[in-house]
Amino acid sequence: MNHEHIQFSREELSRYNRHIIIPEFGLEAQQKLKAAKVLVVGSGGLGSPVLLYLTAAGVGTIGIVDFDVVDDSNLQRQVLFGVTEVGQPKVEAAKRRLQSLNPHIKLNIYNTQLTSKNALSLIQEYDVVADGTDNFPTRYLVNDACVLLGKTNVYASIFQFEGQLSVFNYRHSNGAFGPNYRDLYATPPPAGLVPSCAEGGVLGVLPGILGSLQALEVIKVITGVGEVMSGRFYSFDALTFESRTFNIRRNPANPLNGDNPTLKELIDYEQFCGVRAVEKRIKEIDAIEFNDWQQRGEDFQLIDVREPHEYEIVNIGALLIPLGTVLANVDRIDRNRKVVVQCKTGNRSGKAIRELEEKFGFENLYNLKGGILGYIDDIKPELTKY
């Protein structure tokens, strides 16, 4: 952020006059704002005030990442948007509003979800990130990307009547970095333990308060004015008006930048946060046991969920019901005796079993482990493999 060459037009000087005349702020801080590039992740409850204030304050380049569209239920707190924008992509509605608020700044919009694939290249282009996202996987993603890239992450989070704020991974003048989200919360809560705002609700003005504080910290990080909330963690309870500021520290066990870092790249954050439901275990039978059943005349039905052309190549006398037609053919599947379901390798048959158990309550289904290929390998090597 080289700010010394930054010039202002007469209109800009007039617009930013109330900043420039503050002795501790002055023209230099305003130049730093204009030179700065800030990425705001999420343009919802927190992102709205962050974007409005950073735009008004004259941050020179602001990026906005959001993949959502404006919904009626957003308007109670997302003050960037109005009734006429319902149904429009948030980033586009936000850009129009913000550009009319301040035509002197540059707005880059990204109508996409921040993911492990695009986060590093997106964040790389900016000096500071303001995280106003609404879920744990993205919180960890933003944090990890910022730590890996050495960027400051201005964090705020809200729930019902409660707000939190801190500045993570702030680079101090001696080159040392302040604590980050993983120092504070090494692991996310198990999915479902902490209710979300969509389930638990949020008082509309709360993100207004926390988002404004977030904008304040972004401005302090950029300008160096005041004491940045690094190494400190602010908590606000709107019901009791209890505000507390805690001291936080780096954790030597932090996998990103502790004593023995093990995380060197971004990971699958939905999996990390347990969001992707753990698949229920299904009953399995391997080829050897399956062969025993056949040999001793066990009473069971055998179903093949592969496609007809695969069945033609090789089959073991099963009833053919391709995966896509299983639910429509549910009455052909026995309920009163064991049913072995097979495919080529065991994946599709597993899927069929899960669907049948979930939607129709079957309890008598067994997946042939390794599929027909496993059976050929272990029992009948003379059959055609494909």
Added chain:
Amino acid sequence: MATVFIPTPLRKFTNNTAKVEAEGNNVSEVVKALTNSYPELKRHLVNADGRIPSFINIFVGDDDIRSLQQEQTPVKENSQISIVPAIAGGKPVSKL
């Protein structure tokens, strides 16, 4: 007795009380007293190993107990203990 600040997400287990009193000479004893009074808090404050889960922060006064003596951090009569869980706002996780 020490004062414990209960965060919003856990207040449904403390009859919607934001501040409760609990006896104990250290954090571990206070948490035990607290979960005796409000048994439903237990699964949120104590993990399978009997430790405080890593998505919960506990501060005595202004300081994180991880920078003090963890669960053994001494607690005085007038100590203020804050329970600060991770919150993320927004969407139900199942809809991601």
